[in-house]
Amino acid sequence: MGSLFEKEKAVMSKKYHTVVIGGGCLGAACSFSIRRKLGNKAEKVAIVEKKVLGAGLSSRHSAIVRSANASPMAARMAKIATQYWKNLQPIWGVDIPFEQSGAIWIAESHSGKSSKNWMDLEQAMQKEGIDFTMISHQDVTELTRNAVKIVPEEIYYYEPDVLQLDSPQILNAMQTAAQKNNIDILEHCEVFDFEQDTRNDITALHTSQGKILTKHVVNAAGGWSSELFAGIGLRIPVALEPVYAANFLVSVNDIPESMPIIADYVNQAYFRRWRGSILHMHQPRRRNAKDIARSFSRAAMNPDGANVIYDALSFNVNHQQLDNYLGKIISRFPRIGKPVYAGGYHSFFDITPDLKFILGSDTRVSNLYHCLGAGQALKYAPIFGEIIAELIVEKRMPADSIDIEEFSIARFADKDLSEYWRSDSLQPSAL
Template sequence: MLVADALPRRADVVVIGAGVFGAATAFHLAEAGVDVVVVERGDFCSEASGANVGLVSLSPRPPGLMADLCRHATDLYEALSDRLGREVHFQPTGVIRVGMTEESLADVIDWAERQRSVGIEVDVLSGEELRELEPLLPEGVLGGCHTPRGGFVSPFAVVAGYLERARELGATLVPMTTVTGITVRGGRVVSVDTTRGRIETDAVVNAAGAWAGEVSAMVGLHTPITPIRGQVLVTEPIAGLPHRVVMGISPSIRSTWAANGIIGSIQEDAGFEKRVTLAVMRDFARGITEMYPHLREVQVIRAWSGLRPKTPDQMLILGESEQVPGFVVATGGFDIGMMLGPAVGEVVADVVLGRTPRFDLTPARLDRFAA
């Protein structure tokens, strides 16, 4: 991926964070002709956007803003490779949600009815019917539902695709650079200080994920984010994995476009500790081989972790601060950030550009956490 050799002295917008929220926002801004700089403290896609299994689902949340964004993001993912001019490896497998106990099955059926109420196609099926659809489901599945739309993407390909296309449209990408301060003058953002120098700007998008609270504090705002660690294992290329997305089984496993197995993920409140832990890796291996005994001899080739940004109410934080005009926050994707990314990037760009977003973002406003 091409990156900037020098930090520009000025930009219309500075996006802080190069995960899927920041990358998608930068693309939409650059597409609109905005001079945008993306600043990333590490490498691109090195945090939560890189530590997930790439699930795309129409609605993993109850009806409301999050569900609306998921449905729109699915629409965008289905056409994203063409839009960006590079492959993001979207696999339209459909999604199966299963119940392993009578209680969890009742929850799945209730979920299916709620999705039907907002027009999503969902079929409720018995365990036998699900195994006819997906023969590699474990025998312990009592029943569940099937949604024909949805699937998987390659998280790294998605983020790289957005950033590469944004750069082609004029965006500047600045990795391995930490934001050290944001200057507010006359009540508005006027510049961003980094370890490589200062950028004068009219607007900042805080897409710093688990570190969004630290960035907001630079302008005197409270953004309550808890980092939640997720861990992922990747195996050698293998055959004999479920073709479709399967939700409701932990740990989950899926096949990538290159036939590798991706196993994950867990949710751990471990502060900002990112290390991969042997105990979790063993639990993953034990759980997967109990469900799929034929995988016992499969080799693990790598493992990694990332910190997912969780808000107190598990709702996104999206929109411009009323206290500091020009400061826009886009964080809180938690365990479905990659799923939401294309839709979040679109609506956040609308906010920056002064356009009315496709969806009412009131439930996601930052000031809901004001004391």
């Protein structure tokens, strides 16, 4: 009992420059960048994590880093983030292995609104300096070594600067970087409440390890955000959308190891070859307004909240899900025969009503900053960490080339969220 008391007393006696709530890839990235920008100052940075570092969705990420995005500003940030991932040492103090596999995007047809949306996307990405180009059927055949079924009515785009990372290696890099950057990792530490001063700023967190004092707070809690801040009257519209991921054993005779990632928007599936003999697949985020509304409805009815992520049932698969995925594989990879199932699990996207990030200062609490990825956290982690660090430490907006107003939580202020689901705003041009 004495040692536990001393531990809690030690935590209570600490005052931090910044406390980051959430030990996923975004929370870690924010803490590393903030600590680096503080330089030689003695002020400390802490990550408060209710489980262990990376225990949430960061441990189940498919770890695809790409730039193409329906929002040109999001694409611009993703392009910068991709370069950061290639050379992580200057900002995290560690490097991480990656493969530059490239990606082939498959769209539905040569005609109609869908085709125009993809062509508009191509033009927008090229304006941002992102290599995203329509390619011929012959190019697809050569890039995939004839492994992918080509349909005459489909159109194909190629993005060569797409990276594959590996979740275990990312978690290892986060842990190593936390030590190198002298970040206090307060694991198994759940936040229950906040203290605020007369200006509404957060001055302390009440946690399962006692009271923690701080000057600044970063919300990187993802799907837990809504419940976490409701007690101080903040509405943070985040819900969870389930996604099933599955692995299948394949032969190089079926699918070459060098095959680019396949982003199949006809079959609504991502495919990638990894770890030598595995074909990994998962679904992209749903973009239909009614589906997003249903996700928010489920969130309101779920008594466990985001803790459903830790449910052991998340690692179970039913026959219907498996058959659905087998059908998608067979229809896209005709040489594969019957795939050999090698395990699957449920993961989740933490989504917002318009599927865009929530990034930047809070509108009501001046020392609170949000860093929520809306289902795209990992690819943006390094750039988001840098942006939040500039806002907190350097008291300035990001560089002139980056404008985060589009992603401010202010867009939800005094707004009926159903407006998003009654409009066409949830049908972005392609991605």
